[in-house]
Amino acid sequence: MSNSPKHRLNYFELRVADSGRSRDFYSAALGWQFTDFGPTYAATTTDDTDLGLDAETKGPPLAVIESNDLEASLAQVEAAGGTIVKPIFDFPGGRRFHFTDPDSIEVAIWQRD
Structure with a gap:
């Protein structure tokens, strides 16, 4: 990778x-x-x-992970079996999405504007 x-x-x-x-x-x-x-x-x-x-x-609490390529991160999360619970959305300062891992723990990944 x-x-x-x-x-x-x-x-x-x-x-x-x-x-x-x-x-x-x-x-x-x-x-x-x-x-x-x-x-x-x-x-x-x-x-x-x-x-x-x-x-x-x-x-x-929600762990938020920064990425330098949000779309690629989303694709990797989906390919690994993560479940997208909030698709990519904009917020002040960037964009992010939320997913759950195999243990149903919600995590977010974001990218700066």
């Missing part, structure tokens, strides 16, 4: 009850700075491994 896209874990999304409260907690507890992306979402924007606080979606 010499032409495979490059992948790295660079984002972790916590599903929280109140993104403002969680933002304030992590800012005070760890000294992190967050950017608000609307009333229900805040995130660090360090361009390293960042943390998102999502008050709109319920469920377990």
Whole structure:
């Protein structure tokens, strides 16, 4: 697979009850700075491994993997037996899709604009 896209874990999304409260907690507890992306979402924007606080979606945390070729990543996930649960969609800063692995764990892969 010499032409495979490059992948790295660079984002972790916590599903929280109140993104403002969680933002304030992590800012005070760890000294992190967050950017608000609307009333229900805040995130660090360090361009390293960042943390998102999502008050709109319920469920377990979501690992988000960055790719340099989103369509190739989608094809590889499907070929490996992953199930696409959210097809490619746009969001501020890029595009992503969600899939479940053979253990039904949801993961997202994204590509920057």
